[in-house]
Amino acid sequence: MNADISKPDEGAIFTVTQLCREFDVTPRALRFYESKGLLHPSRQDTRRRFGNRDRARLALILRGKRFGFSLAEIGELLDLYDTGDSQVTQLTRTIETAEQRLSEMRRQREELELGIAELQEQIKLVRSILDEKTASG
Secondary structure, eight states: OOOOOSOSOTTOOBOHHHHHHHHTOOHHHHHHHHHTTSOOOEEETTEEEBOHHHHHHHHHHHHHHHTTOOHHHHHHHHHGGGGSSTTHHHHHHHHHHHHHHHHHHHHHHHHHHHHHHHHHHHHHHHHHHHHHHHHHO
């Protein structure tokens, strides 16, 4: 994701098309995040209008997904923004959640490395059996 969450203009309004282009997501994804309460666009007739806050939230949602956070975890962290304590609770919880996820990712990496090593050994074994059979055949 190369989208920047900086605020280009305090009163900026973004359409579905603009956000989809900027973040490489589908309109369906935006509707899904809205249905989960993660985005809160305003309505103008039947059209959704997203402000800077939704744009920033979308960037954080996508980053959280890339890191493997569940939508529930992402929603919890986003909701903590409004606790009124200068984001101390949100930042503290973000660190805790991120450290847990990092630990899980490291565990998964270790399992993958073990699986890769085992698979390489199996390939080597099967290759040697095949070589024997084709050499004697």
